[in-house]
Amino acid sequence: MKFDRKVEDAGLMRGVAALTPDKIEKTIKAVLDGETGAKLKMYAETCVRCGMCSQACHFYVSHDNDPTYSPAGKVHQTMSRILETKGRLDPEEIYKIAQIAYTECNLCKRCVHYCPLGIDTGYIMLVVRRICYKLGVVPQYIHDTTNSHSATYNQMWIKDDEWVDSLQWQEDEARDEFPDLRIPVDKEGAEIMYSVIAPEPKFRTHLIYQAAAIMHQAGVDWTMPSSPGWDNSDLAMFSGDNEIMGRNKRRHFECAMDLKAKRIVMGECGHAFRSIYDMGNRWLGWKMYPIEVVHAVEFYWELISSGKIKIKEKIKEPVTIQDPCNIIRGRGLYEASRKVAAALCENIVEMTPNGVHNYCCAAGGGIINCGPPFKNTRTTGNRAKADQIKATGVKLCIVPCHNCHGGLEDINHYYKLGIEMKFFGDLIYQLMEKPEA
Amino acid sequence: MNAIYDFVSGPLCWIAFIVFIGGSAWRLYSMYNEAKKKDVNSLAYMDKHYALRSILNWLIPFRALGWKENPGMTVATFLFHICLILTPLFLLGHIVLLEQNLGISYPALPDGLADFMTIIVIAACVYFYWRRKSQPDVKFLTTRKDWFALCVAFLPFFTGFLAYHGIGGDKFMTILHILAGELMLVAIPFTRLSHMIFGLFSRAYMGSEFGGIRRVQDW
Numbered sequence: 001m002k003f004d005r006k007v008e009d010a011g012l013m014r015g016v017a018a019l020t021p022d023k024i025e026k027t028i029k030a031v032l033d034g035e036t037g038a039k040l041k042m043y044a045e046t047c048v049r050c051g052m053c054s055q056a057c058h059f060y061v062s063h064d065n066d067p068t069y070s071p072a073g074k075v076h077q078t079m080s081r082i083l084e085t086k087g088r089l090d091p092e093e094i095y096k097i098a099q100i101a102y103t104e105c106n107l108c109k110r111c112v113h114y115c116p117l118g119i120d121t122g123y124i125m126l127v128v129r130r131i132c133y134k135l136g137v138v139p140q141y142i143h144d145t146t147n148s149h150s151a152t153y154n155q156m157w158i159k160d161d162e163w164v165d166s167l168q169w170q171e172d173e174a175r176d177e178f179p180d181l182r183i184p185v186d187k188e189g190a191e192i193m194y195s196v197i198a199p200e201p202k203f204r205t206h207l208i209y210q211a212a213a214i215m216h217q218a219g220v221d222w223t224m225p226s227s228p229g230w231d232n233s234d235l236a237m238f239s240g241d242n243e244i245m246g247r248n249k250r251r252h253f254e255c256a257m258d259l260k261a262k263r264i265v266m267g268e269c270g271h272a273f274r275s276i277y278d279m280g281n282r283w284l285g286w287k288m289y290p291i292e293v294v295h296a297v298e299f300y301w302e303l304i305s306s307g308k309i310k311i312k313e314k315i316k317e318p319v320t321i322q323d324p325c326n327i328i329r330g331r332g333l334y335e336a337s338r339k340v341a342a343a344l345c346e347n348i349v350e351m352t353p354n355g356v357h358n359y360c361c362a363a364g365g366g367i368i369n370c371g372p373p374f375k376n377t378r379t380t381g382n383r384a385k386a387d388q389i390k391a392t393g394v395k396l397c398i399v400p401c402h403n404c405h406g407g408l409e410d411i412n413h414y415y416k417l418g419i420e421m422k423f424f425g426d427l428i429y430q431l432m433e434k435p436e437a
Numbered sequence: 438m439n440a441i442y443d444f445v446s447g448p449l450c451w452i453a454f455i456v457f458i459g460g461s462a463w464r465l466y467s468m469y470n471e472a473k474k475k476d477v478n479s480l481a482y483m484d485k486h487y488a489l490r491s492i493l494n495w496l497i498p499f500r501a502l503g504w505k506e507n508p509g510m511t512v513a514t515f516l517f518h519i520c521l522i523l524t525p526l527f528l529l530g531h532i533v534l535l536e537q538n539l540g541i542s543y544p545a546l547p548d549g550l551a552d553f554m555t556i557i558v559i560a561a562c563v564y565f566y567w568r569r570k571s572q573p574d575v576k577f578l579t580t581r582k583d584w585f586a587l588c589v590a591f592l593p594f595f596t597g598f599l600a601y602h603g604i605g606g607d608k609f610m611t612i613l614h615i616l617a618g619e620l621m622l623v624a625i626p627f628t629r630l631s632h633m634i635f636g637l638f639s640r641a642y643m644g645s646e647f648g649g650i651r652r653v654q655d656w
Contacts, residue, residue: 049629287478
């Protein structure tokens with residue numbers, strides 16, 4: 001079948017230009033023999049091609065049930081081709097395969113809820129990405145991000161002094177409002193090491209301000225590291241560069257252990273959370289993270305339920321909530337998120353479907369990190385989400401994940417939804433009692 | 438004709454069962470060994486409780502999201518699989534053969550009911566055929582392997598139905614029926630039908646991962 005939706009991307013073009021069928025075959029064989037086993041074989045063999053998973057995918061639904069976007073349809077065009085040709089593919093087909101695997105599957109695993117045989121399409125797509133990465137065929141922007149992880153241990157090419165400078169800057173700003181506030185850097189033996197993703201210091205710096213305000217108000221014994229490892233994000237795990245993924249994650253945990261922190265609290269990010277319980281830890285051979293990691297949503301509930309943070313008044317207008325795949329379907333934080341939401345808002349209007357069955361934002365799984373060339377892929381590929389939000393009739397949406405924020409902002413503009421988006425942290429900062437301030 | 442009948446119902450039948458049981462055991466064993474070498478983390482996450490929880494929840498019609506959103510398929514696939522497994526196991530004719538040859542006996546389904554269940558399997562196969570031909574997403578996915586699997590499942594029931602109703606020559610159709618049954622047994626470990634032996638394990642793993650690590654349901 002003709003591939004009529006090729007998107008020009010500098011990384012993909014440069015990558016396939018250097019390939020020959022021989023090289024492709026050799027690389028694919030090396031990955032399949034070296035890194036995959038019974039799991040992939042079993043999935044490839046037992047999928048009975050029933051098509052029950054089609055409806056699971058927001059891409060499929062948003063493209064008027066185009067079969068080439070169904071989960072099994074995407075496997076059919078990628079991994080199945082790789083297996084049936086034993087890797088003997090021409091470079092042009094690798095382009096198509098890479099585009100599908102990197103930009104048309106968010107690895108959200110919603111399709112798991114549709115497959116009677118329990119086939120994990122997300123896993124299959126990750127193996128495809130791993131192959132593409134090994135072939136050097138990676139979308140330019142995400143590849144650059146991975147290189148940044150490799151060179152600086154953070155995804156935004158932030159230099160070590162710039163990082164500490166950002167923290168001090170936010171501390172300085174916040175001391176206007178809270179005269180005693182500190183952002184304790186490298187404090188040994190603190191209860192909590194707080195880690196963020198690199199876009200926070202880069203262009204959402206107010207989130208660090210707000211987190212500091214919340215920690216300060218709640219009287220939390222906390223610290224942030226000055227050394228590399230402060231960035232908990234990991235786009236290498238989505239580009240297929242597993243080596244860098246593992247190195248990143250190890251550094252993040254070591255940071256906390258060097259500081260002798262009791263546990264890590266991470267900001268409102270989905271994929272960084274996934275990297276600590278699902279992917280980074282496995283690559284490193286750890287069944288689970290070596291030091292307790294708590295997501296912001298759970299942490300906020302701790303602060304609110306223990307009375308450390310008091311909410312002075314709730315939001316009265318109706319509010320809806322985006323359920324990010326990596327924290328809800330990924331780690332069961334649905335209950336916690338609703339408890340926090342109920343503490344902050346009077347009227348919550350749920351999206352349908354929601355919770356573990358919610359649709360992805362189409363930005364996750366590294367797609368938004370593939371950059372501007374694929375922005376339309378995300379917006380046209382997620383009409384389902386726009387319809388879902390429209391149906392709530394609500395203008396304020398809580399979005400506890402950076403990727404979802406980015407994705408929904410684009411959908412918001414493209415479909416003219418006119419919604420406003422907030423992190424839980426935004427609302428807590430706005431609504432909490434601040435006696436000092 | 439008699440000689441052929443004796444052969445297909447005798448030695449060939451033994452061979453089919455040996456290939457089916459031996460093949461399935463070998464495939465499970467070699468898959469497990471490969472998993473021990475290459476999929477260590479997946480094995481490490483296997484959890485009996487969550488595996489069972491997942492399997493049981495998926496065995497209830499219309500419980501999982503996938504079943505709810507594919508109602509036609511749900512009805513067809515449940516009826517198909519139940520009848521496909523129970524009919525040959527509890528058919529009077531088969532039990533009589535077992536008793537004659539191995540001395541094993543157990544209660545049988547009434548012939549009329551077994552006939553009805555056979556018709557259900559045939560009807561489900563027709564539905565699957567129609568679905569593969571006409572539903573664009575399924576059509577896009579369908580390969581020769583899937584057609585082959587459907588044929589292999591269809592034939593024993595179709596020929597069995599004809600033989601029971603004396604259509605197409607009693608002996609001749611019975612021979613075809615036995616051959617079709619043997620083909621199915623032999624095909625199970627080595628074709629798409631292997632979901633019969635591996636399906637429980639992939640489900641069990643997904644249940645373990647969703648329950649144990651992700652702390653959510655997978656249905």
